[in-house]
Amino acid sequence: MDLTVRIGSLELKNPVITASGTFGYGEEYAEFLDLSSLGAVVVKGLSLLPKEGNPPPRIVETASGMLNAIGLQNIGIERFIEEKIPFLKTYDTKVIVNFFGDSIDEYVAAAERLSSVEGIHGLEMNISCPNKQAGWCIFGTDPKVTTEVVSAVRKATKLPLIVKLSPNVTDISLMARVAADAGADALSVINTLTGMVIDIKTRRPKLANRTGGLSGPAIKPVAVRMVYEVFKAVKIPVIGMGGIMHADDAIEFLLAGATAVAVGTANFVNPRATIEILDGIMAYMKDEKVGDINLLRGAAHAG
Amino acid sequence: MPEPRPGQFFMIEASKGTDPLLKRAFSLFRKTGRGVQILYRIRGKGTEILKDMKEGSELEVIGPLGTCYPLPSVNAIPLVIAGGIGIASVFSFVEQLAGRAMVFYGARTKNDLLMLDEMKGFAKEIRVSTDDGSAGQKGTIADSLSSFLSNLHSPIPNYRIYACGPHLLLKIVSEIAREHKIPSYISMEEHMACGIGACLGCVVKTRDGYTRVCKEGPVFESKEIVW
Numbered sequence: 001m002d003l004t005v006r007i008g009s010l011e012l013k014n015p016v017i018t019a020s021g022t023f024g025y026g027e028e029y030a031e032f033l034d035l036s037s038l039g040a041v042v043v044k045g046l047s048l049l050p051k052e053g054n055p056p057p058r059i060v061e062t063a064s065g066m067l068n069a070i071g072l073q074n075i076g077i078e079r080f081i082e083e084k085i086p087f088l089k090t091y092d093t094k095v096i097v098n099f100f101g102d103s104i105d106e107y108v109a110a111a112e113r114l115s116s117v118e119g120i121h122g123l124e125m126n127i128s129c130p131n132k133q134a135g136w137c138i139f140g141t142d143p144k145v146t147t148e149v150v151s152a153v154r155k156a157t158k159l160p161l162i163v164k165l166s167p168n169v170t171d172i173s174l175m176a177r178v179a180a181d182a183g184a185d186a187l188s189v190i191n192t193l194t195g196m197v198i199d200i201k202t203r204r205p206k207l208a209n210r211t212g213g214l215s216g217p218a219i220k221p222v223a224v225r226m227v228y229e230v231f232k233a234v235k236i237p238v239i240g241m242g243g244i245m246h247a248d249d250a251i252e253f254l255l256a257g258a259t260a261v262a263v264g265t266a267n268f269v270n271p272r273a274t275i276e277i278l279d280g281i282m283a284y285m286k287d288e289k290v291g292d293i294n295l296l297r298g299a300a301h302a303g
Numbered sequence: 304m305p306e307p308r309p310g311q312f313f314m315i316e317a318s319k320g321t322d323p324l325l326k327r328a329f330s331l332f333r334k335t336g337r338g339v340q341i342l343y344r345i346r347g348k349g350t351e352i353l354k355d356m357k358e359g360s361e362l363e364v365i366g367p368l369g370t371c372y373p374l375p376s377v378n379a380i381p382l383v384i385a386g387g388i389g390i391a392s393v394f395s396f397v398e399q400l401a402g403r404a405m406v407f408y409g410a411r412t413k414n415d416l417l418m419l420d421e422m423k424g425f426a427k428e429i430r431v432s433t434d435d436g437s438a439g440q441k442g443t444i445a446d447s448l449s450s451f452l453s454n455l456h457s458p459i460p461n462y463r464i465y466a467c468g469p470h471l472l473l474k475i476v477s478e479i480a481r482e483h484k485i486p487s488y489i490s491m492e493e494h495m496a497c498g499i500g501a502c503l504g505c506v507v508k509t510r511d512g513y514t515r516v517c518k519e520g521p522v523f524e525s526k527e528i529v530w
Contacts, residue, residue, distance in 0.1 A: 021502075022501060022502065023501060024500060024501040028497075028499045028500045028501045028518075029499075029501065032499075044503075052512050052513055053503065053506070053513050055508070055513075056493050056494070056504075056505070056506055056507065056513075057493070057494050058494070058503070058504045058505075058506065059494045059495075059496050059502065059504035059505075060494060061323060061324060061325055061494075063322050064321040064322045064324055065321075065324060066324065066325065066496060068496070068502070068504060070502070070503045070504065073503050073506075073513060216321070216324055217321040217324070218321075245321065265324070265496075267497065267501065268325060268496040268497035268501065268502055269324060269325060269326065270363070271365070271497075271499060
């Protein structure tokens, strides 16, 4: 059974990876599973300087999902390189570093720094964060700004570059084409959907940040539809994510056009979700007599 | 399973489906020969489901997790503060202290005082207060603790304070402890998604910045907390 998939020049031993922000830097999960069994570990989003994050409450559970407003809390790139890379290097898996910046210059500087480090195999750009220079609009919702920031980062790194798309747009296909044209090697589809929960007793939003990103099974149909559309719109690989809890969910994403799948919120519910999903995909392939995982990709588009 | 220690918690599955989605955090209540017990108040979808579960049902559990109440040295006198359902977390600690602890236990009404009789067997002394005066002293345990400490004559014994309860109570207890220069340890609570340190959802502000309740806590030395 061949499970190998390619994300640009990056070869993954299997298509199951972790979604950024749900797997820390891998350490917390190492006591629950062998990280070497994963296609890749995508670490929590990093910025040049450490970031404190939002005040609590940062999360609230919703029907079949959760909202989070962590505020991109992270230890900063230098501490990550010094303290976390040595640990991650002890595993036989690919390390993909998610990163973001407040400005295009910061994105470029982060990409350059990360590209100089042994043990990092790919970069994933979070473009769903506010652009301070442009009055806090989001990098990933304005095609012009997206082109600018992705092109700039493309010039700054030779590592496989994945752009994580925001679903909070009218036309995700357009944003996918824009990112691909600007030099992305692959696309992560989708980031969280912006939402809000209001406490009817206090009459205020439950999250201190007021809004948060919705994830979990509640968003899966939206995510599958977006992967389906993006697959049609671009030629580069798509990493599908959004509410994957079980192998069946992951297979839907593959059939919609994903080359690989990322498991996110499910890690919080079940720390072994990733490898159970991988086992389930293999069982499905055996049952369906599919010898190569790549044969599933986009099969839902036929006919 | 590693031996759970008082103050630690477990993440317990509430449903096999997706709603509720996340596991719930519950303090260790008591250790038994066969495993552990938890004590909880029914206050939402998850606990409603747990309440209706049949004996022998299987649930996924992760734990024990987090930090525990540090044992006081032999010459120290532990003052244990339990506000409402906070009793669930400190009960086994009082048990572990085997007759050494002086307990301040407060609740809204007499009916909300759970496990009071059971605790009498292994607490040195229990001071009860209720908001409506239906049992013990009328008022809060913070008032009770404060008047106890203010009426002491020197030399003041070597006290240690341990507390679990509502956020506001913990804040007041921390202030009282600071005034009287007593080291104090409190069990913090925040919304939790994973319970294992990955999601960064359950943070509280400490002198080190936003810090995870599930990993660096739930028991913190109260002087670490930025209120």
